[in-house]
Amino acid sequence: MARQVARGVYQRALALLREGAVRLPDNAELQYHLGMAAARTGEKDLARKALAFAAASPAAFKGKDEARKALAELK
Numbered sequence: 001m002a003r004q005v006a007r008g009v010y011q012r013a014l015a016l017l018r019e020g021a022v023r024l025p026d027n028a029e030l031q032y033h034l035g036m037a038a039a040r041t042g043e044k045d046l047a048r049k050a051l052a053f054a055a056a057s058p059a060a061f062k063g064k065d066e067a068r069k070a071l072a073e074l075k
Contacts, residue, residue: 028057
């Protein structure tokens with residue numbers, strides 16, 4: 001049951017993050033969170049795309065190294 005709850009939380013977060021990404025497509029930190037949520041819900045293509053954007057961004061943000069690691073694991 002805990003897995004189902006967690007999955008539901010990530011799915012809801014993913015929906016909100018998608019909305020945010022439409023409004024702020026160049027925000028690397030938002031793309032990072034979108035990519036991580038997508039990875040948790042099994043949307044690997046979206047996860048790769050968002051994490052690649054975040055990892056390649058010149059912007060510094062908390063989680064950038066984690067974005068790189070998660071992207072490497074998805075490939």
